Amino acid sequence: MTKQPNKKLDLIDAVQEAADQPLDQSTLSGLVGYNCRRAYINILPLFEKRMAKYQLRPVDFSVLSLLKANPNINQKRLSDAVNVSPPNLAILLDRLQERGLLLRQRSPLDRRSQTLALTPAGLSMCTRAEKTASELEADATSALTDDERAQLIRLLQKIYMQ
DSSP states (O other), X not given: OOOOOOHHHHHHHHHHHHHHSOOOOHHHHTOHHHHHHHHHHHHHHHHHHHXXXXXXOHHHHHHHHHHHXXXXXXXXXXXXXXXXXXXXXXXXXXXXXXTTSEEEEEOSSOTTSEEEEEOHHHHHHHHHHHHHHHHHHHHHTTTSOHHHHHHHHHHHHHHHTO
């Protein structure tokens, strides 16, 4: 008489065998988006921790940095650059303005639009935050050489600047 297989024991053996094997991530590892996301997941906590002293989220930092480099741009150009809808950008700008970091002024060329510029306090904070961002990026990418880091940036820009 042959013994009937015990399905519960077979399942236990299969689960134990699976637990002992490394995960096959070959499909995911071959995807650019997956790898970008995994890298971002490692960098974001560093950013949040180090930018906490400035009370800046990534989008806030991007806005300040763009305004530092491009004073007196209008909200439409800024909205396009940070890929934030105009209504959401208006809320973000309200918060930064309340903190005394930026000024909104009517455009002398088109009174319907506003131009944006950093206040002296905004410029000072942005300068310090950009230094912090450079340091945290160096730490986050310490496994790369300077050339590899520059190449990674070029390749990522090639994707999103199409």
